[in-house]
Amino acid sequence: MSQLESLREAARVSPDNIPLQMLFGEACLNEFAADEALGAFQHVLRLNPSHPEARIGLARALHHTGRTSEAVVRLEALVAERPELSAAWLHLSRFLMAEGLRDQARTCYEKSLVLPGGLPDAALEQELYLRGGAEKPSADSSRLGRVTSEGWETPVDSGDSGFPSGSPGDGFDAVEQPDLSFEDIGGMEPVKEEIRMKIIYPLKNPDLFRAYGKKAGGGVLLYGPPGCGKTLISRATAGEIEANFLSIGIHQILELYIGESEKNLHKLFELARDNAPAILFFDEVDALAADRRDLRKSAGRTLINQFLAEMDGNVASNDGLLILGATNAPWHIDPAFRRPGRFDRILFVPPPDEGAREAIISILAKGKPVSQLDARALAQKTRDFSGADLKAIFDTAVERSLAQAMKQGQVVPITQRDLIEVAKSIRPSTQAWFESAKNYALYSNQGGFYNDVLAFLGIKK
Ligand SMILES: Nc1ncnc2c1ncn2[C@@H]1O[C@H](COP(=O)(O)OP(=O)(O)OP(=O)(O)O)[C@@H](O)[C@H]1O
Numbered sequence: 001m002s003q004l005e006s007l008r009e010a011a012r013v014s015p016d017n018i019p020l021q022m023l024f025g026e027a028c029l030n031e032f033a034a035d036e037a038l039g040a041f042q043h044v045l046r047l048n049p050s051h052p053e054a055r056i057g058l059a060r061a062l063h064h065t066g067r068t069s070e071a072v073v074r075l076e077a078l079v080a081e082r083p084e085l086s087a088a089w090l091h092l093s094r095f096l097m098a099e100g101l102r103d104q105a106r107t108c109y110e111k112s113l114v115l116p117g118g119l120p121d122a123a124l125e126q127e128l129y130l131r132g133g134a135e136k137p138s139a140d141s142s143r144l145g146r147v148t149s150e151g152w153e154t155p156v157d158s159g160d161s162g163f164p165s166g167s168p169g170d171g172f173d174a175v176e177q178p179d180l181s182f183e184d185i186g187g188m189e190p191v192k193e194e195i196r197m198k199i200i201y202p203l204k205n206p207d208l209f210r211a212y213g214k215k216a217g218g219g220v221l222l223y224g225p226p227g228c229g230k231t232l233i234s235r236a237t238a239g240e241i242e243a244n245f246l247s248i249g250i251h252q253i254l255e256l257y258i259g260e261s262e263k264n265l266h267k268l269f270e271l272a273r274d275n276a277p278a279i280l281f282f283d284e285v286d287a288l289a290a291d292r293r294d295l296r297k298s299a300g301r302t303l304i305n306q307f308l309a310e311m312d313g314n315v316a317s318n319d320g321l322l323i324l325g326a327t328n329a330p331w332h333i334d335p336a337f338r339r340p341g342r343f344d345r346i347l348f349v350p351p352p353d354e355g356a357r358e359a360i361i362s363i364l365a366k367g368k369p370v371s372q373l374d375a376r377a378l379a380q381k382t383r384d385f386s387g388a389d390l391k392a393i394f395d396t397a398v399e400r401s402l403a404q405a406m407k408q409g410q411v412v413p414i415t416q417r418d419l420i421e422v423a424k425s426i427r428p429s430t431q432a433w434f435e436s437a438k439n440y441a442l443y444s445n446q447g448g449f450y451n452d453v454l455a456f457l458g459i460k461k
């Protein structure tokens with residue numbers, strides 16, 4: 001059965017499963033089954049009328065069936081309600097352009113770019129600017145400003161390097177030597193062991209590896225629910241082997257300069273090579289491949305190709321360079337990333353089990369005025385909590401205790417009861433992730449990619 005067929009079957013059997021229906025609608029769009037896509041998104045909207053992705057999906061399906069002006073009307077309504085949705089602005093721009101409304105399309109495109117998650121689209125840009133003779137924003141996209149939670153932020157002049165401060169220009173300050181080790185991380189034994197086998201030993205014994213015809217290096221991709229230690233363990237890996245650590249969010253690369261992303265990416269790899277042994281850490285790698293079908297002809301595609309060429313070592317030798325990637329959305333990652341020599345090793349980072357939570361709780365309590373901590377008892381009461389959720393318990397408890405201490409003029413210890421009470425007010429965050437992951441694992445498990453997720457959920461393959 002093709003992927004579309006199995007999704008169609010699954011969607012039919014589970015009509016109320018919104019993530020699955022979305023997946024099915026998306027698959028229909030990709031296979032140009034526009035009418036079916038239309039039906040799938042309409043169905044989701046009957047279940048949840050405000051579902052933004054379904055509203056965008058519906059507009060795309062309408063456009064595919066030739067009803068572009070209706071798609072425009074619907075997206076205009078959506079961006080009026082939800083102006084923070086970059087994808088809505090981008091599609092609106094495409095449809096306006098298709099309707100011949102270039103000026104409006106341009107405005108929408110520029111809005112989409114400065115929002116979080118906004119990605120350049122070279123093909124659209126060409127239509128919007130070059131032929132129209134208008135100034136393309138690529139010379140300095142940062143002048144457009146950025147949207148923050150507080151509203152629009154006026155851009156600051158980033159100087160001549162072409163990089164805003166803190167990014168890979170001459171004064172790139174992102175090279176660090178973390179003084180964090182595996183001891184600072186609670187639990188995660190299987191992941192630590194895999195990292196030792198796949199990263200640490202090969203780097204320490206390259207000759208031994210070569211003798212077996214294996215190459216040290218390459219990439220390891222960590223995936224799993226948010227807040228479960230992917231970023232933390234990446235930094236600790238660098239600490240363990242005393243390597244330099246360079247971390248960059250893909251969004252940062254994409255945001256820097258439209259059309260310059262490839263150059264920026266190359267500079268970043270060069271910087272890491274100059275600082276070898278080094279770990280180059282790409283957070284949110286999925287952003288590179290987000291919505292890649294839409295990006296097929298666009299800037300995203302060339303950026304991906306640049307990334308792959310850099311990873312393959314086609315551009316320069318990657319000796320002593322380890323590439324780690326992390327993502328919450330492995331389903332958005334282009335399969336090309338997973339070929340040998342690229343992210344060929346993939347590790348699932350699950351939520352901490354009870355023992356791991358106990359260890360994390362003990363680590364979090366260090367250096368805080370906690371009296372009579374019973375880490376095990378708290379661990380038992382925090383099922384499905386991520387490491388970040390556990391940290392939130394301590395942060396809140398510290399705040400409360402501090403507020404009291406201010407009033408009383410002395411330290412007020414945090415008690416076990418305080419911690420348990422705070423824990424009750426925090427909703428564990430990992431379950432939502434598994435709701436999506438489960439659908440992919442069940443219906444889109446090519447090459448057994450999600451076997452670890454299935455095993456974690458206790459589902460037989
Ligand atoms: N195993 C752990 N031991 C100690 N602290 C942990 C652990 N896991 C998570 N934490 C705490 O939770 C915070 C968030 O973890 P981290 O940023 O590594 O998660 P992540 O998996 O990268 O999440 P995201 O997918 O959202 O980026 C850490 O800064 C740390 O305080």
Ligand SMILES: [Mg+2]
Pocket residue numbers: 230231232283326
């Ligand atoms: Mg992270």
